[in-house]
Amino acid sequence: MSRLYAIGEVLIDFIPLQKGCALKDVTAFERAPGGAPANVAAAVAKYGAPSSLLTKLGSDAFGDFLLEELQNAGVDTQHVLRTSEANTGLAFVSLKENGERDFSFYRNPSADLLLSETEIDGNLFEAGDILHFGSVDLVDSPMKQAHRKAIHAVKAAGGLVSFDPNVRLPLWSDAESCRRAILEFLPKAHLIKISDEELEFITGISDIETAISSLFRGDVQAVVYTRGSEGAELYTKNGRYTAPGFKVQAQDTTGAGDAFVGGFLFHLLKREAAPDRLTDILDNYHEEILHFANASGALTTTNKGAISALPDTAAIEALMKSQQLTS
Known part of the structure; x- marks a missing residue:
């Protein structure tokens, strides 16, 4: 089977033991491995496809913890480098009663931002592999250049590029810098995953259909538009497909979008979705792909954390079957 390579941040989410209060009022946290690319890599590995992470961790105890957690999740960590020049990134989270969250990040810079383009092996990728990334590590840094090299290399090898902007404005000096970076990298991807909370911010267009249409430029062949518990819509150049969400008791929405992406990309890997076959496979x-991804995301919200909350395929299939029986 082809392999997923996720590039970008891996960090520790400090999840509050209390819900329904502001971050300044939280008195106790528990640690959980996180970072969107790492979450996606862990989901793909858990569902049965090979996955690797391209990043850098600090030479500290938090880095040791994350490396162990990634390995325990089945992620190949041979391309995870270590540095003493910066610490491993941290994120403190506060949870509302409905499981929605706010973040406070500690990375100025964090170790992941120091991964350089010279540390990306241009011969790493093969035809059919998928490179996945987000916008968090697209701030001006060595890591931004590492993204550019990895994207060029995987395309040269005949691989697929997936981009989830995953907007986190507190990590940027201003909102426009974030938006410009996303707009620069969007045309480089074959597949875009974008949420209902991000679409207008990124495109500057309020009408949903017009905004999604504007994303089809450059190499973009498909856009997945997610609407939280309401489900997701898939747009290709040939059609639009809708899949309803699953009703679950959400505890923590951290990592739900990443679990969705992981489930989606797992199915593409299983079908060897090279760029010249992507549209046909999605059509x-x-x-099947959307239902699996929706169930993956939904079940992840029923536990705290991201990687630690990922469901197994048996639980996903059971949830999908239960909806079929009640529909």
Whole structure:
């Protein structure tokens, strides 16, 4: 089977033991491995496809913890480098009663931002592999250049590029810098995943259909538009496909979007979705792919954390079957 390579941040989420209060009022936290690319890599590995992470961790105890957690999740960590020049990134989270969250990040810079383009092996990728990334590590840094090299290399090898902007404005000096970086990298991807909370901010267009249409430029072949518990819509150049969400008792929405992406990309890897086959695969198998991804995201919200909350395939299939029986 082809392999997922996720590039970008891996950090520790400090999850509050109390819900419904502001971050300044939280008195106790528990640590959980996180970072969107790492979450996606862990989901893909858990569902049964090979996955690797391209990043850098600090030579500190938090880095040791994350390396162990990634390995325990089945992620290949041979391309995870270590440095003493910066610490491993941290994120403190506060949870509302409905499981929605706010973040406070500690990385100025963090170790992941120091991964350089010279540390990306241009011969690493093969045809059919998928490179996935987000916008968090697209701030001006060595890591931004590492993204550019990795994207060029995977395309040269015949691989697929997936981009989830995953907007985190507190990490940017201003909102426009974040938006410009996302707009620069969007045309480089074959597949875009974007949420209902991000679409207008990124495109500057309030009408949903017009905004999504504007994303089809450069190499973009498909856009997945997620709407939280309401489900997701898939747009290709040939059609639009809708899949409803799953009703669950959400405890923590951290990592739900990443679990969705992991489930989606797992199915693409299983079908060896090279760029010249992506649209046909999505048009033919959209229902199965979207339902699996929706169930993956939904079940992740029923526990705290991201990687630690990922469901197994048996739980996903059971949830999908239960909806079929009640529909």
